[in-house]
Amino acid sequence: MNDRQEIVDSVALRLGKMIPQLREEPDLESKDLRDYAEFDSLGILEVLVWLEDEFAVSIPDEELRVENFKSVGMIVDYVIAHR
Template sequence: MSDRQKIVDTITAHLQSVLSGAGDGAIAEDRDLRDFPDFDSLGILETLVWLESTFEVTIPDEELVVDRFDSVGKMADYVLGKAA
């Protein structure tokens, strides 16, 4: 299993635990998370804080753009980009 896949799996598991209606199979890597009512401004903020603490990355204010974090795949790519 690749590092990217581990990150995707970790993010997916977290989102399944915090988003209602996001049970097994509901979150595909490229699915727009804004489809879930819980992924509102507060849900996005909580997810970004979780990403920072879990993967030990810092997301600068100028990079806080929803379009960068609206899918599991984009989050995983962001984390990988920060780790490089």
């Protein structure tokens, strides 16, 4: 398994706990997380804190925009770019 797939799996597992119906998505990486009520401001904050802890990335204030983290693929790309 490659590094990207491991990150995708980890992010999907974490988000699947918050958004159970996300587990059913066939195109998980591109699904817009804003379509789910659970991905509200508190949910986004939880994910960002988890990302910082899990992957040792720092997310500067100027990058704290939902547009940067609106899909699993975008979250994974961010982690890879900032590790």
